[in-house]
Amino acid sequence: MTEPLATGSTIGILGGGQLGRMLSVAAARLGFRTHIFEPGANPPAGDVAHAVTTAPYEDEAALRAFANACDVVTFEFENVPTAALDLIEAQVAIRPGREALRISQDRLTEKKFLESLGLQVAPFADVPDMDAMTAAVEQIGAPAILKTRRFGYDGKGQARLHKAEDAQTAFADMNGAPAILEGFVDFSHEVSVIAARSPAGDVACFDPGENVHRDGILHTTTVPARLNTSQRMDAVLMAGKILNSLDYVGVLGVELFVTSEGLVVNEIAPRVHNSGHWTQNGCTVDQFEQHIRAIVGWPLGDGSRHTDVVMENLIGADMDRVPEYANDKDVALHLYGKTETKPGRKMGHINRIVR
Amino acid sequence: MTEPLATGSTIGILGGGQLGRMLSVAAARLGFRTHIFEPGANPPAGDVAHAVTTAPYEDEAALRAFANACDVVTFEFENVPTAALDLIEAQVAIRPGREALRISQDRLTEKKFLESLGLQVAPFADVPDMDAMTAAVEQIGAPAILKTRRFGYDGKGQARLHKAEDAQTAFADMNGAPAILEGFVDFSHEVSVIAARSPAGDVACFDPGENVHRDGILHTTTVPARLNTSQRMDAVLMAGKILNSLDYVGVLGVELFVTSEGLVVNEIAPRVHNSGHWTQNGCTVDQFEQHIRAIVGWPLGDGSRHTDVVMENLIGADMDRVPEYANDKDVALHLYGKTETKPGRKMGHINRIVR
Numbered sequence: 001m002t003e004p005l006a007t008g009s010t011i012g013i014l015g016g017g018q019l020g021r022m023l024s025v026a027a028a029r030l031g032f033r034t035h036i037f038e039p040g041a042n043p044p045a046g047d048v049a050h051a052v053t054t055a056p057y058e059d060e061a062a063l064r065a066f067a068n069a070c071d072v073v074t075f076e077f078e079n080v081p082t083a084a085l086d087l088i089e090a091q092v093a094i095r096p097g098r099e100a101l102r103i104s105q106d107r108l109t110e111k112k113f114l115e116s117l118g119l120q121v122a123p124f125a126d127v128p129d130m131d132a133m134t135a136a137v138e139q140i141g142a143p144a145i146l147k148t149r150r151f152g153y154d155g156k157g158q159a160r161l162h163k164a165e166d167a168q169t170a171f172a173d174m175n176g177a178p179a180i181l182e183g184f185v186d187f188s189h190e191v192s193v194i195a196a197r198s199p200a201g202d203v204a205c206f207d208p209g210e211n212v213h214r215d216g217i218l219h220t221t222t223v224p225a226r227l228n229t230s231q232r233m234d235a236v237l238m239a240g241k242i243l244n245s246l247d248y249v250g251v252l253g254v255e256l257f258v259t260s261e262g263l264v265v266n267e268i269a270p271r272v273h274n275s276g277h278w279t280q281n282g283c284t285v286d287q288f289e290q291h292i293r294a295i296v297g298w299p300l301g302d303g304s305r306h307t308d309v310v311m312e313n314l315i316g317a318d319m320d321r322v323p324e325y326a327n328d329k330d331v332a333l334h335l336y337g338k339t340e341t342k343p344g345r346k347m348g349h350i351n352r353i354v355r
Numbered sequence: 356m357t358e359p360l361a362t363g364s365t366i367g368i369l370g371g372g373q374l375g376r377m378l379s380v381a382a383a384r385l386g387f388r389t390h391i392f393e394p395g396a397n398p399p400a401g402d403v404a405h406a407v408t409t410a411p412y413e414d415e416a417a418l419r420a421f422a423n424a425c426d427v428v429t430f431e432f433e434n435v436p437t438a439a440l441d442l443i444e445a446q447v448a449i450r451p452g453r454e455a456l457r458i459s460q461d462r463l464t465e466k467k468f469l470e471s472l473g474l475q476v477a478p479f480a481d482v483p484d485m486d487a488m489t490a491a492v493e494q495i496g497a498p499a500i501l502k503t504r505r506f507g508y509d510g511k512g513q514a515r516l517h518k519a520e521d522a523q524t525a526f527a528d529m530n531g532a533p534a535i536l537e538g539f540v541d542f543s544h545e546v547s548v549i550a551a552r553s554p555a556g557d558v559a560c561f562d563p564g565e566n567v568h569r570d571g572i573l574h575t576t577t578v579p580a581r582l583n584t585s586q587r588m589d590a591v592l593m594a595g596k597i598l599n600s601l602d603y604v605g606v607l608g609v610e611l612f613v614t615s616e617g618l619v620v621n622e623i624a625p626r627v628h629n630s631g632h633w634t635q636n637g638c639t640v641d642q643f644e645q646h647i648r649a650i651v652g653w654p655l656g657d658g659s660r661h662t663d664v665v666m667e668n669l670i671g672a673d674m675d676r677v678p679e680y681a682n683d684k685d686v687a688l689h690l691y692g693k694t695e696t697k698p699g700r701k702m703g704h705i706n707r708i709v710r
Binding site for chain 2: 004007008021024025028029030031032033034046047048049050281284285293298299301302306307319322323326327329330332333334335336337338339348353
C-alpha cells in the first residue's frame with residue numbers, strides 16, 4: 001500500500017472501545033468506512049461503525065474475513081495477539097507497523113529501544129526471577145516499582161516497593177510474569193506529546209499536554225503544559241526521533257517526566273492516547289483524524305491549538321456529574337455510550353474550554 | 356416525554372442522508388444511540404448509526420418497529436409523509452413537533468404564518484390554477500418565480516418568469532402541482548440564522564452566516580456575515596419569534612434577505628441546515644449537537660464562534676479537489692461517504708478556517 005486510499009475505502013480497527021469509537025467518527029468525517037473487530041459484545045465503537053465483527057482474536061476465519069473486507073488495518077490497543085496480527089498482515093497492511101507494536105508490547109524492550117536512541121529513561125532492571133529481583137533492588141534501591149513486562153495498562157500489573165524489604169511481596173504479586181523494576185524519577189510533573197507521522201515521513205506534533213493521574217489512571221490533561229521553550233522543543237524532537245527510528249505511520253503518544261536534568265521518557269503508546277483527547281476541542285484536526293490521515297496516506301492536517309483546554313476523564317461514578325456538565329457552557333462532553341458503569345471504567349471525558 | 360433522556364437512549368432519525376449522518380455523530384458524542392429510517396439502500400448515515408431500518412415510508416410494520424425502538428424521533432428533511440408521522444407519533448414523541456413540519460411543508464402556509472408574526476416576506480400569490488396564475492402575474496409582475504407549494508428543495512420545482520409572457524410555460528412546468536408565485540426581492544445578500552430552542556423555552560442562535568448560491572444550490576456560507584449591529588439583532592429576534600410561536604424544540608434554519616428596508620424572510624427549514632455546517636469548526640457545540648441536546652431535553656450548549664469560517668459545499672465533480680483540500684492546512688474536510696458521485700449531488704463540504 002503506497003498510494004493514498006480513496007475516500008470510501010474501509011479501515012479496519014482492532015478493538016471496539018472508546019478509542020476505536022472516536023477513530024471511527026474521524027474516519028467517517030473523511031468519507032471512510034470502518035470495520036471493527038472486537039471480541040466483546042456491544043462494543044462502544046460499534047455504534048458509529050459501518051460493520052462489526054464479534055469474534056475472539058483466535059478465530060482465524062473471522063480474522064481472514066475481516067482482513068479481506070479492509071483496505072488498511074489499525075488498532076486501538078497494543079496487546080493484540082501476535083498470531084492474529086500475522087494472519088491479518090498476510091492480507092492487508094497494518095498501520096502503525098509491527099515493529100512499533102513489538103517494542104511497546106514489552107516494557108523491557110521499550111526501555112532498551114529508548115536508551116538506544118540516546119533518550120533518558122527511568123533506571124530499570126530486568127526481573128525474570130527472584131534472584132534477579134534481589135539484584136535489581138540492590139542496584140536501583142527503594143522506593144521503586146515492579147511492573148509486568150507485558151499487558152499492563154492504567155496501573156494494572158504493578159507493585160510498589162516502599163522499602164527494600166517489600167521485594168518478595170512485590171515479586172509474588174507478579175504471579176510469575178516476567179517483570180522489570182523501575183526506579184522512581186524525581187520529576188516535577190508529567191507531560192505527553194501526541195505526535196503523528198505520515199508514510200512520506202512528515203511529522204506533526206500537537207502541543208504537549210500536562211497530565212495528572214489519580215489511582216494510576218489519567219485524571220486530567222491541561223494544555224498548554226508548563227514547559228519552557230527549550231523543554232517544549234526537546235519534547236517535540238524526542239517524539240520525532242522515536243517516530244523516525246520506527247519508520248512509524250500514525251499517531252503515537254509519548255509520556256515524559258519533567259526533571260531538572262531534562263525530560264525523561266516514561267512510556268510510549270503506538271496509538272491515539274487518552275492524553276490527546278483535548279485536541280477534539282482545541283484543534284481543527286484532532287488526534288483521531290490525524291491518525292486516520294496518516295494510515296490512509298493522506299497529508300497530515302493542521303493540529304495547531306486554537307483554544308486552551310483542560311481534559312478530564314469521567315470514570316465510573318463521575319457519570320453522575322453529566323447533567324451538571326451538560327449545563328456548563330465551558331464544557332464539551334464526550335461520552336462513550338457504555339451501557340454499564342463500573343468503578344475505574346472510563347465512561348467519557350470532558351474538554352473544559354479555558355477562555 | 357418531559358424528563359431529559361438519559362445517555363444511552365436511542366434517537367430515531369427519519370432520513371439517512373448527510374444531515375442524518377452528522378446528527379448521528381453528534382448523538383454518539385453525547386452517548387446516545389441512533390436508529391436511522393431510510394427507504395434508500397446504504398444510507399450515508401448508516402455508517403455511523405447503531406441501527407438502520409431500510410423500508411419505505413408506507414411500511415407500517417417497519418415504522419411501528421422503528422418507533423418502538425426509539426425514545427424520541429427527529430428527521431433530517433421536512434417531507435416525510437404525514438401518515439408515517441401519525442403512525443410514529445402514536446408511539447413516541449417527534450421533535451421538532453408536527454406544527455413546524457405542517458407549516459414548512461407548504462410554501463403558502465409558511466408565508467402566511469410568517470406574515471402573521473409581522474415578519475416581512477417576498478410578495479406572493481396562491482396559484483392553484485391558470486386563472487390564478489394570470490391574476491398573480493398581474494398582481495406581482497415580472498420578473499417573478501413560480502414554486503410548487505410542496506416538496507421543493509435546492510431549486511427543484513421552480514420556474515422563473517423573466518417577463519409576464521412566460522406565465523403559461525412556467526405554469527406548465529409545475530405539472531399541475533399547486534404553486535405560489537413569488538415576486539423578487541431587491542436584496543444585497545442572503546444570510547441565515549441557525550437557531551435552537553429547548554423544551555424549557557431557552558433559545559440560542561449561532562452567528563448569522565452569509566450565503567452564496569450557485570445553480571439554485573448553496574455554494575458557500577461565510578461567518579461572520581455582513582450585517583450591522585441592528586440587522587444582527589433583528590435576525591436573532593426574528594428567529595426567536597418563529598421558534599417561540601411554534602413552541603419549537605430543536606434546530607431551525609431561517610434564510611433572510613438583507614434589503615435596505617430591513618430583513619425579509621426567504622424560507623425556514625425545521626431541521627439542521629446546510630448553512631449551519633460551519634459551526635462544526637467554528638464553535639465548541641455545533642448545530643448537530645445543539646439539535647440533539649434540544650430534542651433529548653438537555654440544556655443547549657455554547658454556540659459562540661471561536662473561529663471565522665467559510666463553508667463551501669462539494670457538489671458532484673468538486674470531489675476531484677479533495678486531494679488538494681486534504682493538503683490545505685486551512686481546510687477541515689467533511690465527506691459524506693456517498694459511493695456514487697452525480698452532478699448536483701452534495702458529496703461533502705469544507706470549512707475553511709479564516710485566520
